[in-house]
Amino acid sequence: MLIIKNLKAEIDGKAILKGISLEVKAGEIHAIMGPNGSGKSTLAAVLAGREFVNVTEGSVTYFGKNLLEMPAEERSKEGIFLGFQYPIEIPGVSMVNFMKTAVNEHRKYKGLEPLSASDFLKLMREKKELVEIDSKLANRSVNEGFSGGEKKKNEIFQMAMLEPKLAILDETDSGLDIDALRIVANGVNKLKRPDTSAIVITHYQRLLDYIIPDVVHVLYDGRIVKTSGRELALEIEEKGYDWIKKEVDKKDLS
Amino acid sequence: MPAWANLKIPAIDYQDIIFYAAPKQKASYDNIDDIDPELKKTFDKLGIPLEEQKHLSGVAVDAVMDSVSVKTTFRETLAESGIIFCSFSDAVKEYPDLVRRYMGTVVPYTDNFFASLNSAVFSDGSFCYIPKGVRCPMELSTYFRINSANTGQFERTLLVADEEAYVSYLEGCTAPMRDENQLHAAIVEIIAENNAEVKYSTVQNWYPGDKDGKGGIFNFVTKRGLCRGENSKISWTQIETGSAITWKYPSCILRGDNSTGEFYSVAVTNHYQQADTGTKMIHIGKNTKSTIVSKGISAGHGQNSYRGLVKVLKNATGARNFSQCDSLLLGNQCGAHTFPYIEVDNQTAIVEHEATTSKIGEDQIFYCNQRGISTQDAIGLIVNGYAREVINKLPMEFAVEAQKLLQISLEGSVG
Numbered sequence: 001m002l003i004i005k006n007l008k009a010e011i012d013g014k015a016i017l018k019g020i021s022l023e024v025k026a027g028e029i030h031a032i033m034g035p036n037g038s039g040k041s042t043l044a045a046v047l048a049g050r051e052f053v054n055v056t057e058g059s060v061t062y063f064g065k066n067l068l069e070m071p072a073e074e075r076s077k078e079g080i081f082l083g084f085q086y087p088i089e090i091p092g093v094s095m096v097n098f099m100k101t102a103v104n105e106h107r108k109y110k111g112l113e114p115l116s117a118s119d120f121l122k123l124m125r126e127k128k129e130l131v132e133i134d135s136k137l138a139n140r141s142v143n144e145g146f147s148g149g150e151k152k153k154n155e156i157f158q159m160a161m162l163e164p165k166l167a168i169l170d171e172t173d174s175g176l177d178i179d180a181l182r183i184v185a186n187g188v189n190k191l192k193r194p195d196t197s198a199i200v201i202t203h204y205q206r207l208l209d210y211i212i213p214d215v216v217h218v219l220y221d222g223r224i225v226k227t228s229g230r231e232l233a234l235e236i237e238e239k240g241y242d243w244i245k246k247e248v249d250k251k252d253l254s
Numbered sequence: 255m256p257a258w259a260n261l262k263i264p265a266i267d268y269q270d271i272i273f274y275a276a277p278k279q280k281a282s283y284d285n286i287d288d289i290d291p292e293l294k295k296t297f298d299k300l301g302i303p304l305e306e307q308k309h310l311s312g313v314a315v316d317a318v319m320d321s322v323s324v325k326t327t328f329r330e331t332l333a334e335s336g337i338i339f340c341s342f343s344d345a346v347k348e349y350p351d352l353v354r355r356y357m358g359t360v361v362p363y364t365d366n367f368f369a370s371l372n373s374a375v376f377s378d379g380s381f382c383y384i385p386k387g388v389r390c391p392m393e394l395s396t397y398f399r400i401n402s403a404n405t406g407q408f409e410r411t412l413l414v415a416d417e418e419a420y421v422s423y424l425e426g427c428t429a430p431m432r433d434e435n436q437l438h439a440a441i442v443e444i445i446a447e448n449n450a451e452v453k454y455s456t457v458q459n460w461y462p463g464d465k466d467g468k469g470g471i472f473n474f475v476t477k478r479g480l481c482r483g484e485n486s487k488i489s490w491t492q493i494e495t496g497s498a499i500t501w502k503y504p505s506c507i508l509r510g511d512n513s514t515g516e517f518y519s520v521a522v523t524n525h526y527q528q529a530d531t532g533t534k535m536i537h538i539g540k541n542t543k544s545t546i547v548s549k550g551i552s553a554g555h556g557q558n559s560y561r562g563l564v565k566v567l568k569n570a571t572g573a574r575n576f577s578q579c580d581s582l583l584l585g586n587q588c589g590a591h592t593f594p595y596i597e598v599d600n601q602t603a604i605v606e607h608e609a610t611t612s613k614i615g616e617d618q619i620f621y622c623n624q625r626g627i628s629t630q631d632a633i634g635l636i637v638n639g640y641a642r643e644v645i646n647k648l649p650m651e652f653a654v655e656a657q658k659l660l661q662i663s664l665e666g667s668v669g
């Protein structure tokens with residue numbers, strides 16, 4: 001589904017991603033962990049098509065197509081969804097209007113008619129229930145005045161509406177209370193189909209109790225320095241990153 | 255020429271302007287098909303279905319092209335309830351007493367430079383009189399188009415709502431692209447007697463000039479309403495997307511006790527457009543109320559100023575005003591300015607003023623992109639969300655059009 005090869009990228013001339021290779025197959029869940037500032041969100045930004053990140057080397061293919069050449073909105077319509085680490089507020093634009101525009105753009109791309117108002121509201125209701133989002137939130141402006149946790153749940157709700165093939169969730173678990181965490185994780189699991197994949201960026205092993213990853217990667221200083229099974233997350237929870245950093249730095253020296 | 259506005263106005267050669275131009279085929283327009291195809295196209299573009307309206311939308315239209323009123327629809331139907339809706343030139347001939355009684359009572363010919371100019375040279379416009387106790391059964395609207403080159407347009411609108419009367423009135427404006435600037439100096443006067451209500455909406459889409467600031471209409475307009483009677487109400491709604499330079503302040507003189515004035519405005523300046531617009535609310539009567547909601551949108555090198563006066567006179571006990579002035583910026587080279595003036599001579603008055611400035615961020619646009627919404631649609635969504643409060647004041651059939659117009663006028667302004 002997604003093949004990243006030797007991806008290097010910089011922001012304002014500063015190298016952030018320093019050669020990342022990663023392959024995500026249909027149906028897989030990949031977890032990405034790593035210390036603050038290691039480049040996890042930057043990787044997500046590159047995949048979603050953020051322009052201020054400048055790709056200098058490497059390639060990204062998505063279902064055989066060169067992803068880096070696709071405009072951001074097309075990537076969305078091709079099934080890539082990014083759950084933002086910091087969801088953006090858009091005052092004055094109602095969630096209903098926002099989602100209706102998004103859903104109908106996706107439908108248009110697939111050659112489908114736009115949904116009627118009543119069908120759309122029905123879809124919204126279904127998905128709201130699925131992710132247990134408060135009905136009132138959906139009547140407000142996009143993320144405006146939402147609490148941190150509400151914003152994260154709203155990301156999952158949007159994911160449910162758009163049914164992506166590849167969901168990239170950037171710390172969707174941060175700032176959630178334990179119930180919300182379960183709701184978000186359940187949402188992800190319910191939406192998971194055998195042919196869809198997810199990249200889950202997180203700092204906490206507890207999310208991975210709910211969303212079971214096939215692989216765990218550790219990103220450090222713009223590189224994937226360790227890839228292993230689920231147990232890696234537990235190890236990190238226990239021991240932190242120091243031992244991995246040491247391993248890496250030792251290798252760099254030799 | 256007034257120099258206090260926050261505008262850079264190039265010198266205007268008044269000798270060079272044609273002050274009267276009649277459309278070439280000024281024939282009889284009994285049949286709607288006889289209307290100038292250009293004019294028809296304009297109406298179609300603006301969603302004003304001149305052809306179908308007889309059956310569908312129930313909007314009566316007076317069309318003014320250059321200096322002459324070319325077509326008024328529904329005159330007979332309206333006449334049945336005593337409503338007069340006709341061109342100004344017909345009104346002068348057929349209802350000279352009414353015209354004499356009201357014309358110039360709200361905007362005297364000495365009011366300002368452009369009002370004087372208009373008073374001296376105006377040739378036509380629209381006239382409307384709603385008699386006592388009549389609620390006008392349909393939207394009335396005037397469509398203005400400047401067509402000929404080198405022509406100035408100097409029309410007048412006079413709108414009188416007698417006691418207990420109600421009318422909702424809409425004007426739309428367009429002009430073709432031309433390299434030179436053209437002057438539009440109009441006057442609108444509204445009079446509302448006891449318990450009368452007038453809603454006056456404008457969708458202004460005069461040619462704004464090209465993206466380098468070449469050409470475009472100078473829109474120097476004096477609009478004022480007089481709430482002469484008790485409990486009367488005048489409400490201005492304007493969507494200003496066109497014109498190279500806009501200089502206009504639709505105002506309300508709240509003379510009748512308990513009268514109400516409202517001003518709802520969205521003004522867009524893109525490329526090199528400039529706008530200095532706002533309102534005056536003059537509280538004279540007791541317990542008079544006014545509301546001002548102004549939403550400026552600047553993009554490109556556009557400069558957008560809100561200028562408003564809230565004046566409460568000595569005897570205006572219990573006067574209330576609420577003003578909200580918001581500015582939205584797209585990009586880094588545009589400007590937004592706010593010049594609120596408040597003069598209060600009565601201790602009991604309550605005057606509130608709120609103002610905000612915000613910017614459409616790249617983050618917001620990217621967030622929309624990531625959900626599959628193009629940058630252009632994202633801007634439309636955000637701008638229409640921002641302007642919703644004002645757009646909602648427009649009659650339904652024009653609200654949709656206004657939304658599209660906002661989006662079109664900001665095309666290419668980000669990204």
Ligand SMILES: Nc1ncnc2c1ncn2[C@@H]1O[C@H](COP(=O)(O)OP(=O)(O)OP(=O)(O)O)[C@@H](O)[C@H]1O
Pocket residue numbers: 011012016034035036037038039040041042043052085
């Ligand atoms: N817009 C930006 N401008 C300048 N530098 C940036 C920008 N975005 C990220 N960076 C820098 O890139 C590096 C990687 O940031 P990134 O957000 O990808 O880290 P992260 O792994 O997601 O961290 P966290 O766990 O704290 O979310 C950091 O040093 C950060 O300061």
Ligand SMILES: [Mg+2]
Pocket residue numbers: 040041042085170171
């Ligand atoms: Mg991050």
